[in-house]
Amino acid sequence: MAKKPRGAEGGAVPTTAATVALRAAGIPFTGHVYVHDPAVTDFGGEAARELGVEAERVFKTLMVDTDAGLGIGILSVRDQLDVKALAAELGAKRAAMADKAVAERKSGYVVGGISPVGQKTPLPTVLDESALGFATIFVSGGRRGFDIELAPVDLLRAVSGRSALIRRG
Structure with missing residues (x-):
């Protein structure tokens, strides 16, 4: 049985760089x-299970290193990133997943808790277009065991991003 999330009913919501940025932007x-199990490495899958929501609505934040610099791709935890498509959207010819240490240093968050919002170093960001089919989606709130639910258009506004097809398939 999934643990009942706190925060959704007005309980204690942690203050993270993501929540500060969202509140500042209105x-x-x-x-x-939810309680994160330290043995779990499928962070997005865990969030979907623990929060009792469809995996299609839980989105992961991935940092890529391109020949044009670093960038962010946000896509459903059930999908795989089309690195070439993201590179093209970022104006690059080549891309690869960024090193975990680089991702943590540039975002200011720990892997498994990297939020697209409130990153230490704002980077060009692309949200997979599948997100636009939902009224709200879930993204990491800036730590493991904490997700933020918001409208996809509000996420795009918060990160000055755009949407495009960046998933394989």
Whole structure:
């Protein structure tokens, strides 16, 4: 049985760089807290299970290193990133997943808790177009065990991003 999330009903929502940035921008969101199992490495799958939501609505934040610099791709946890498509959207010819240490240093978050919002170094960001089919989606809130639910258009506004097809398939 999934643990009941705190925060969704007005309980304690952690203060993270993501929540600070969203509040400062006046962007509405709902925080969802769950107990993260340290043995779990499928962070997005765990969030979907623990929060009791469809995996298609839980989105992961991936940092890529391109020949044009670093960038962010956001896509459903059930999908795989089309690195070439993301590179093209970022104006690059080649891309590869960024090193975990680089991702943590540039975002200011730990892997498994990297939020697209409130990153230490703002980077060009592309949200997979599948997100636009939902009223709200879930993204990491800036730590493991904490997700933020918000409208995809509000996420794009918060990160000055755009949407495109960046998933394989």
